[in-house]
Amino acid sequence: MIETLHSLYKKKHNIFLKTQKQIIGIRHASRVAAKILNLLCKEVRPGITTKELDLMSLELHKMFSAVPAPLGYGQPPFPASICTSINDVICHGIPDNRPLVEGDIINVDVTSIVDGYYGDLSRTVVVKSCSEDAYRVIEASYNSLKAAINVCRPGAKLSQIGNEIQKVADSLGCSVVHQFVGHGIGCHFHEEPAIFHYANRPKVDILMQPGMTFTIEPMINLGLSEAVVDKKDQWTARTTDGSLSAQFEHTILITSTGHEILTLIDAKDAYEGVPDLFIDQKTH
Numbered sequence: 001m002i003e004t005l006h007s008l009y010k011k012k013h014n015i016f017l018k019t020q021k022q023i024i025g026i027r028h029a030s031r032v033a034a035k036i037l038n039l040l041c042k043e044v045r046p047g048i049t050t051k052e053l054d055l056m057s058l059e060l061h062k063m064f065s066a067v068p069a070p071l072g073y074g075q076p077p078f079p080a081s082i083c084t085s086i087n088d089v090i091c092h093g094i095p096d097n098r099p100l101v102e103g104d105i106i107n108v109d110v111t112s113i114v115d116g117y118y119g120d121l122s123r124t125v126v127v128k129s130c131s132e133d134a135y136r137v138i139e140a141s142y143n144s145l146k147a148a149i150n151v152c153r154p155g156a157k158l159s160q161i162g163n164e165i166q167k168v169a170d171s172l173g174c175s176v177v178h179q180f181v182g183h184g185i186g187c188h189f190h191e192e193p194a195i196f197h198y199a200n201r202p203k204v205d206i207l208m209q210p211g212m213t214f215t216i217e218p219m220i221n222l223g224l225s226e227a228v229v230d231k232k233d234q235w236t237a238r239t240t241d242g243s244l245s246a247q248f249e250h251t252i253l254i255t256s257t258g259h260e261i262l263t264l265i266d267a268k269d270a271y272e273g274v275p276d277l278f279i280d281q282k283t284h
Contacts, residue, residue: 005209013204014192015184017211022117023253026186026213029066030119030251030262033112036060037121038265038274040082040110044125046102050084050095053108057081061112069111069118069189076234083109083122085236090219090227090245091180092235102128105138107247111189118185120215121263122249123278133222134244137174141220141246144168144176144197146277148216152252152259157205158193165218166199175225176218177245180237185251186213198225210256217249248277 009015018026039060040053058081061068068081078094085093085107086100093107100106109122124138144165151160161182169176182195193206197218223243230236239245253260264280 006211009209013206015206015212016187016191017209018186018213018253019211022187023211023213025115025117026119026251026253027262029112029114029117030121031264032064032066032114033110033119033121033251034263034265034278035269036064036066036112037108037110037123038269038278040108041123041125041274042271044100044106044108044127046128047099049097049099050086050093050106051097053084054080054082054095057110064112065114067113069113069120070109073189078235083107085109085245085247087244088239088242090177090221090237090239091247092237094233094235100127103130103134105130105134105244105246109247109249117187118189119263120185120189120249120251121278122217122247123275124246124248134246136172137220137222137244138246140169140172140174141218142248142275142277143172144218144220145216145248145250148197148218149250149252149259149261149277152208152254154208154210154254154256154258156208158195158208159200159202159205161216162196162198162200165197169218169220175221175223177221177225177227179227180219182215182217182249184212184214208254210254212254213251213262215249215251217247219245219247221245248275250277
């Protein structure tokens with residue numbers, strides 16, 4: 001039966017339902033990515049530059065025998081090992097020499113390759129303190145990710161993810177970015193299916209199946225939902241109205257009974273301020 005599902009999903013949707021061996025590899029890569037992100041977020045403070053965070057990321061990847069997936073990815077090749085998106089930057093921010101200042105919010109996005117497998121996650125961090133509006137957009141992204149993960153189980157429709165995110169964002173007076181999506185991951189950086197973060201009714205609503213691995217990464221804006229990509233670097237995506245944007249992301253595995261968040265850290269590695277959704281509660 002499982003082989004039939006494997007071939008059916010590959011043929012019909014180009015989705016690879018992972019084998020047990022692949023799941024073990026993806027789980028390990030995801031744990032490594034989570035450790036690296038956790039150590040980077042711990043260093044976020046006024047005065048540090050995102051270029052310094054990028055250099056730390058390179059060292060940490062070496063330490064964990066991992067390769068940073070973003071470095072050299074795409075066209076033009078992405079020039080850094082992590083994405084650092086500050087304030088009105090929605091995603092794909094390029095690390096630079098601008099020191100962070102109190103009141104900034106920054107999303108740090110890590111994708112690590114370990115033994116050929118991929119793990120991907122991100123967190124938005126407050127630089128010391130921030131405005132009520134900033135806390136609101138952060139809350140909207142975090143709570144929407146939590147709500148989306150809660151619907152993940154075999155037989156659930158992928159569209160339920162976007163519907164849950166939209167409800168949370170709407171309730172907090174925020175908007176959901178349409179131009180960027182979550183994605184299948186594990187054996188490649190970007191695989192099928194695309195995961196839409198907004199309320200949607202696709203012609204073919206794919207059902208979740210055991211062995212599916214994908215990211216959920218809601219990008220939530222305080223103002224308008226539209227993004228504009230920097231014409232010069234061709235990567236940095238900003239809000240069109242200059243409003244704040246926040247994002248949280250996990251890599252998810254659909255199991256036979258529900259789901260597993262693959263990109264968690266052990267409780268012993270958590271420091272004050274690490275969100276509960278990013279800590280493996282079983283390791284307490």
